[in-house]
Amino acid sequence: MGENMRIQLPSIIRELLMKKAGLAGVLIVSIISLLSILAPIIAPYDPLDQRLDERLNPPSFRHIMGTDKLGRDIFSRVLYGGRISLFIAISSVALAVAIGILIGLISGYVGGSIDNALMRITDMFLSFPALILALAIAAMLRPGLVNVIVAIALSTWPQYARIARAITLQIKSEPYIEAALSIGSTRIRVLATHIVPMVIPQIMIQATLNLGGAILTAAGLGFLGFGVPPPTPEWGLMVSEGRDLIQSHWWISTFPGLMIFLSVVGFNLIGDQLRDILDVRYRV
Amino acid sequence: MVLLEVKSLRVYYYTPRSIVRAVDGVDIYVERGESLCIVGESGSGKSTLGLSIAGLIEPPGRVIDGEVIFDGEVIVSSRFTKTYGYLGKRITMIFQDPRAALNPVMRIGDQIAETLVHSRGMEPGMARERALELLRSVEIPDPNRVVNSYPHELSGGMAQRVVIAIAISTEPDLIIADEPTSALDVTVQAQILRLLKRLVRESGRSLIFITHDLSVAMEICDRIAIMYAGKIVEEGSIKDIIEKPLHPYTIALLGSIPRMGSKRSRLSVIPGEPPDMGSPPSGCRFHPRCALRFHPCDRSEPAPIRYIDGRRIACFLYGGGDEPPKA
Amino acid sequence: MSLLRLRNIGKYFPIRSGVLMNIRGYVRAVDGIDLEISSEDTYAVVGESGSGKTTLGKVSIRLLEPTFGSIEFMGKDVTKARGRDFLEFRLSTGMVFQDPYRSLHPRKTVIDIISEPLRIRGYDESDIAKRAEEYIKLVGLSREHLYKYPHQLSGGQRQRVAIVRAIIYNPKLVVLDEPTSALDVSTQAQILNLLEDIKKEFRLSYMLITHNLQIVYHMANRVSIMYLGKIMERGNVEEVFEKPLHPYTLTLLSSIPAAEHIFPQIVRRRKINPVGEPPSPSDPPKGCRFHTRCPFAREACKTIEPVLEHIEGNHYVSCHLWREIE
Numbered sequence: 005m006g007e008n009m010r011i012q013l014p015s016i017i018r019e020l021l022m023k024k025a026g027l028a029g030v031l032i033v034s035i036i037s038l039l040s041i042l043a044p045i046i047a048p049y050d051p052l053d054q055r056l057d058e059r060l061n062p063p064s065f066r067h068i069m070g071t072d073k074l075g076r077d078i079f080s081r082v083l084y085g086g087r088i089s090l091f092i093a094i095s096s097v098a099l100a101v102a103i104g105i106l107i108g109l110i111s112g113y114v115g116g117s118i119d120n121a122l123m124r125i126t127d128m129f130l131s132f133p134a135l136i137l138a139l140a141i142a143a144m145l146r147p148g149l150v151n152v153i154v155a156i157a158l159s160t161w162p163q164y165a166r167i168a169r170a171i172t173l174q175i176k177s178e179p180y181i182e183a184a185l186s187i188g189s190t191r192i193r194v195l196a197t198h199i200v201p202m203v204i205p206q207i208m209i210q211a212t213l214n215l216g217g218a219i220l221t222a223a224g225l226g227f228l229g230f231g232v233p234p235p236t237p238e239w240g241l242m243v244s245e246g247r248d249l250i251q252s253h254w255w256i257s258t259f260p261g262l263m264i265f266l267s268v269v270g271f272n273l274i275g276d277q278l279r280d281i282l283d284v285r286y287r288v
Numbered sequence: 289m290v291l292l293e294v295k296s297l298r299v300y301y302y303t304p305r306s307i308v309r310a311v312d313g314v315d316i317y318v319e320r321g322e323s324l325c326i327v328g329e330s331g332s333g334k335s336t337l338g339l340s341i342a343g344l345i346e347p348p349g350r351v352i353d354g355e356v357i358f359d360g361e362v363i364v365s366s367r368f369t370k371t372y373g374y375l376g377k378r379i380t381m382i383f384q385d386p387r388a389a390l391n392p393v394m395r396i397g398d399q400i401a402e403t404l405v406h407s408r409g410m411e412p413g414m415a416r417e418r419a420l421e422l423l424r425s426v427e428i429p430d431p432n433r434v435v436n437s438y439p440h441e442l443s444g445g446m447a448q449r450v451v452i453a454i455a456i457s458t459e460p461d462l463i464i465a466d467e468p469t470s471a472l473d474v475t476v477q478a479q480i481l482r483l484l485k486r487l488v489r490e491s492g493r494s495l496i497f498i499t500h501d502l503s504v505a506m507e508i509c510d511r512i513a514i515m516y517a518g519k520i521v522e523e524g525s526i527k528d529i530i531e532k533p534l535h536p537y538t539i540a541l542l543g544s545i546p547r548m549g550s551k552r553s554r555l556s557v558i559p560g561e562p563p564d565m566g567s568p569p570s571g572c573r574f575h576p577r578c579a580l581r582f583h584p585c586d587r588s589e590p591a592p593i594r595y596i597d598g599r600r601i602a603c604f605l606y607g608g609g610d611e612p613p614k615a
Numbered sequence: 616m617s618l619l620r621l622r623n624i625g626k627y628f629p630i631r632s633g634v635l636m637n638i639r640g641y642v643r644a645v646d647g648i649d650l651e652i653s654s655e656d657t658y659a660v661v662g663e664s665g666s667g668k669t670t671l672g673k674v675s676i677r678l679l680e681p682t683f684g685s686i687e688f689m690g691k692d693v694t695k696a697r698g699r700d701f702l703e704f705r706l707s708t709g710m711v712f713q714d715p716y717r718s719l720h721p722r723k724t725v726i727d728i729i730s731e732p733l734r735i736r737g738y739d740e741s742d743i744a745k746r747a748e749e750y751i752k753l754v755g756l757s758r759e760h761l762y763k764y765p766h767q768l769s770g771g772q773r774q775r776v777a778i779v780r781a782i783i784y785n786p787k788l789v790v791l792d793e794p795t796s797a798l799d800v801s802t803q804a805q806i807l808n809l810l811e812d813i814k815k816e817f818r819l820s821y822m823l824i825t826h827n828l829q830i831v832y833h834m835a836n837r838v839s840i841m842y843l844g845k846i847m848e849r850g851n852v853e854e855v856f857e858k859p860l861h862p863y864t865l866t867l868l869s870s871i872p873a874a875e876h877i878f879p880q881i882v883r884r885r886k887i888n889p890v891g892e893p894p895s896p897s898d899p900p901k902g903c904r905f906h907t908r909c910p911f912a913r914e915a916c917k918t919i920e921p922v923l924e925h926i927e928g929n930h931y932v933s934c935h936l937w938r939e940i941e
Contacts, residue, residue, distance in 0.1 A: 179713070201723075474828075502800065541800060546807070547832075556804065
């Protein structure tokens with residue numbers, strides 16, 4: 005990846021923080037991330053600790069977010085759940101980006117029948133709504149953290165492949181690419197050191213915008229029972245656990261739901277702002 | 289008889305970073321039937337000058353000072369720009385990329401006819417006939433096919449001929465051509481230049497031809513004005529400029545053209561780069577790159593001196609300051 | 616010593632159309648060319664658009680694979696070389712591209728761009744830094760320029776960077792594809808002088824691809840005039856410029872603006888005003904490819920394709936009528 009990106013990163017972050025939307029997004033995401041990372045220190049209780057004599061308690065000083073039907077402190081579970089959800093979001097996006105870039109680059113650069121084949125495969129994946137696809141994949145695999153990540157990644161990689169392919173097609177016959185070949189670079193090297201740096205900015209924008217979606221999808225899978233298995237605290241699962249009791253014991257679903265909402269909003273704000281910044285800078 | 293006169297024209301561009309003084313005090317004139325070439329490199333302001341004369345300066349560009357007088361009437365000044373009745377009728381313009389000047393979704397014949405209907409009130413039927421005639425007059429070999437073609441179906445040379453056809457269709461008094469042949473092959477360029485020369489001569493029109501190529505200027509024009517960093521540094525007839533160039537920049541430009549006898553010798557080189565027009569050098573704009581500079585050159589700007597034979601030179605070597613002229 | 620030898624080299628591009636992208640025909644960009652460049656030659660390949668000169672340049676160093684014919688470099692056949700042999704060939708040749716605004720990677724610094732060939736070769740990092748500095752000064756730029764991005768440089772400066780990139784690994788042959796067409800006249804002079812200096816210093820050979828006969832006269836010692844994929848006339852520059860025989864060569868010379876001032880002797884002999892436009896290389900005329908634009912064309916010219924005939928010395932012409940033109 006170009007040193008260019010590394011040098012530019014601080015200034016990009018600075019620009020991000022100067023706009024209200026970007027600042028808000030960064031604040032939200034930072035706070036949530038910080039709380040999640042510090043969960044072992046902040047959480048007043050063990051998230052798996054069941055206190056059957058304190059079941060279904062509304063929010064109070066002892067349990068600021070109340071307890072669930074097994075007497076577990078919801079606040080602690082929300083904090084630990086943050087770690088899970090953020091981890092799933094980032095990992096699944098990273099995996100999707102990796103798969104997408106690989107396929108997109110090969111498709112765009114090699115062209116011909118390989119391009120055709122890969123694009124038809126991409127089309128197949130795109131013909132399903134992402135959530136349904138993630139669901140189907142998660143259902144086929146055993147429940148578990150890694151499989152949730154895989155399921156989400158497999159349902160979202162096509163858009164990155166499309167972006168990578170489009171940019172590759174656009175630049176592969178540019179003179180600076182030919183020049184690289186003329187000095188003895190192999191085609192793989194050209195792909196990795198010349199084409200990838202041109203692909204990264206657009207992909208980054210898309211990836212950041214999708215982080216919120218990934219959290220939502222993970223929560224959705226969790227809600228439907230295809231995500232991380234209980235008793236692991238995961239926001240979607242927690243919402244699901246409280247759904248029968250929503251009218252009488254609103255806090256069980258509401259707090260994790262609020263966290264989902266806030267983190268999605270936070271990532272979306274960052275993503276939007278980033279797109280505005282990077283579109284201006286990185287016009288290909 | 290003077291057709292066009294530009295007096296003390298200043299055109300600046302107001303950009304967020306700086307004020308670009310693209311045209312900074314230019315005086316030139318063109319007589320009826322005369323071809324004047326404005327020769328300059330990129331950044332010299334020659335294109336801006338051409339656009340100013342045609343009244344095509346848009347924000348962030350502004351005419352700060354001076355006037356453009358066409359056939360006795362002021363058409364451009366710092367207070368107003370009067371293009372109605374002039375631009376597209378008596379003054380027409382040709383640009384470098386012909387395909388950018390043509391509507392990609394209209395057939396050629398329709399585009400030419402549209403100009404005629406709009407500016408001369410011709411009937412569409414007559415306009416079509418005239419379009420064919422015009423295509424013939426610009427030496428297009430198969431006018432019947434071209435009249436029904438779209439711009440992308442034509443080669444660069446053909447498209448430029450079409451643009452020229454449109455430019456002469458209104459029988460203008462003055463044609464301004466901004467690098468019309470720079471993007472064309474050399475044999476096509478030669479044909480287009482011959483065509484322009486013929487059209488101008490036959491009709492007694494005036495031509496302002498803007499180019500960076502001194503040899504093209506020598507081919508097509510009667511008089512040349514050399515432009516550098518927003519100012520005219522030398523002006524004279526072709527013969528004078530080639531045989532007796534005065535300004536150091538002109539001399540260096542002539543010396544940098546590879547030609548017979550230059551084999552294996554080094555081309556004369558102008559050191560450095562053209563100046564940043566947002567902050568031009570003090571005094572004579574060329575002085576940082578001038579081999580013959582001496583002490584007044586970085587202090588004040590030389591005023592143009594008009595010699596008897598229509599020749600002008602703005603250089604302290606020939607006077608124009610408080611010092612007596614150096615030989 | 617023969618450096619590069621092309622024998623009957625050809626490059627055809629398939630034309631595909633239709634839903635199934637069937638091959639409808641071929642653009643015969645380069646159609647059977649023989650060419651030999653010796654040590655320390657500046658060999659000019661001259662032509663207009665559609666002549667195939669740029670394609671020839673790229674095929675010569677196998678940036679494009681030839682459709683037929685052979686490429687011999689320093690005595691070795693490299694037409695199908697692969698692996699180590701191919702890398703050796705690559706590192707003995709270089710190319711400077713036409714458009715300085717597109718031939719440098721927009722996201723890399725100058726030092727990254729010029730160091731790349733050395734990295735590929737496996738040079739030591741400290742060696743690379745030293746060499747980069749040495750060469751950047753050689754082309755008239757300074758150390759500060761090493762850390763700039765292409766968009767911060769002018770056209771002339773970018774072209775200098777492109778030149779460094781092409782020579783920093785000491786190739787023997789450099790293909791120059793219209794190296795100054797995109798530059799101002801004064802910058803052009805600087806770059807031409809620089810190329811001349813570098814050639815002497817590093818004892819390089821150049822394949823100079825251009826449409827500008829003035830530059831050819833100034834810099835080259837050998838020239839081939841190309842038209843629609845074939846060579847019309849070739850020889851030493853003195854031979855061809857003093858006694859141009861092919862009508863296309865005469866047309867090119869006559870087309871130079873203000874030719875009377877630039878090449879007066881030549882033009883006084885015979886001036887041919889050009890007519891028509893270069894036809895499309897996908898459908899070249901039968902017989903002599905130039906006959907549609909040739910003022911001397913006869914019946915034979917329309918049906919029989921002429922071959923290169925030896926005139927004297929290194930001078931060859933491909934024309935049925937050269938004796939009459941003489």
